[in-house]
Amino acid sequence: MKETAIDYEAVFQALPGMVALLTSELLYADANEDFQRLSGRTRDQLVGRYIFDVFPENPNDPTATGMRDVRASMLRVVATGERDTMALQRYDVEDPMRPGQWEERYWSPINAPVRGPDGKVEFVLHRVEEVTELIRLRGGAGSDSRARVLEAELYTRARELQEVNDRLRQAHAREREVALALQEAMLPARRQVGNHRAAVRYRPAVGSLNVCGDWYDLIDLVGGNRIGVSVGDVVGHGLAAAGVMGQLRSALSASSRVADGPAQALDVLGRYAHVVDGAESATAVTTFIDFDDRTIAYSSAGHPPPVLVHADGRVEFLDKATDTPLDARPDPIPRPQAATTYADGATLALYTDGLIERRREDIDTGLSRLAESLVRHRTADPETLADAVLLELLPPGGATDDTALIIVRL
Known part of the structure; x- marks a missing residue:
């Protein structure tokens, strides 16, 4: 069989689902077509920009932790060279056509390292599944009752998981403060x-x-x-x-x-x-x-x-x-x-x-x-x-x- 050259840029763009490539400084290097379409951002609006400048946290939600969680995951990938699969995240997105209007969105992210010739992590591959429709309750005529029950269950479990994560984060933060105080004293x-x-x-x-x-x-x-x-x-x-x-x-x-x-x-x-x-x-x-x-x-x-x-x-x-x-x-x-x-x-x-x-x-x-x-x-x-x-x-x-x-x- 004759070998043919593979256009990996074309493969990247055609990947199903939202996939973006970021530098170790968390600047967008590229984003595939699904990422651009589902995020509502063009490639020009992404490439070269810091991820959290493009997608800041919702200022109207004081309990929002999406940005902090995603940043910690990506920096962990850069530091350890290990893939990091994140828990379900609520991360609201500002409507690009209506500044100041925020859409409630739910994402399931995976961050993976891409190493350079020297073995160091050069890029972070950021793959995201949009799960908002599975979480959001939808009423209306013709809706299947079992599907609605399943959606309600998913929504409830997601909320419960988020509350548990919040409590664990608070407990860990308190232990960290005590441990650091003990460290400074000793x-x-x-x-x-x-x-x-x-x-x-x-x-x-x-x-x-x-x-x-x-x-x-x-x-x-x-x-x-x-x-x-x-x-x-x-x-x-x-x-x-x-x-x-x-x-x-x-x-x-x-x-x-x-x-x-x-x-x-x-x-x-x-x-x-x-x-x-x-x-x-x-x-x-x-x-x-x-x-x-x-x-x-x-x-x-x-x-x-x-x-x-x-x-x-x-x-x-x-x-x-x-x-x-x-x-x-x-x-x-x-x-x-x-x-x-x-x-x-x-x-x-x-x-x-x-x-x-x-x-x-x-x-x-x-x-x-x-x-x-x-x-x-x-x-x-x-x-x-x-x-x-x-x-x-x-x-x-x-x-x-x-x-x-x-x-x-x-």
Whole structure:
């Protein structure tokens, strides 16, 4: 059989149902004929414009959440590279022929990623089923009674589902507020490391419950011009993870002040984690920085390695003392410890995996991306450097895991 070239543009335009293609910035790149016809917008009115400028939310409905829900779904697709099938949405549309007149509409959307040559999500394929007629009650002579009963049932169930979603969203929002308040109360401020220049950042994951799984700590150590810097990651999210996070952070802070080194501090923390519900598989890495000797001693319990960027731009991953997560062994054994040296002007970065890990991507790719960003901005002050790293490494819509980052100028 002779192969023939396929005109994919013609195929796209002929697809049944409403289909649009948007960039990762949520600008319309194209829309098929059914999308233009059923939305009442021409291709010229769509292409190149931000989706929610074309379809804003109904200002007359204070309970409307369609725009927020669709935006969150699309940004989630861009961030994760995963298809997202949305629940039934009410999303009113302004009549293009009668400005200020809004039509009650119901949609069933699916958002799917379209990757570019580099593997990153370049476009979002937005497929929409118009289900308004199935939801809207229609009376009148000749209407089939069973069909009307079915429509009424669908309408009732859709309303009930929307009410449940609203209640869940409110409950999640309240839990998020409490968790964030707990996060701010338990995580230390920069002033706790004295005069040393450091910057700390915490970014909760996308989603109302994805917060408080990660933690960081910076403390002044007893004896000499030394500080301890650590980060950790608790499995899970929400208030339960926040409680475990607070216990582990406090325990490591206390053990670091009396331990001979970071390995011994993690030994103590591992034994403590063994009796803390919810600490299973938690990871942590801690460093003891001696500013007089210009040395960094470190030990890791299953955590990604800190990055030391020397003043000349050379990158050193502190990965010579990596061991299992905190509660991995029933009978703990002494953890490994290593040390390295540095010169004035070097930069140390500790972080959690939300900064570097992406689905379907090797972790080495994320580590390389982090190292390149740190080298590129190494002459900036720690605050500016931390902001630059987050801007370059986190997806535009936010990561799907919590992210903690500490930058220390040595």
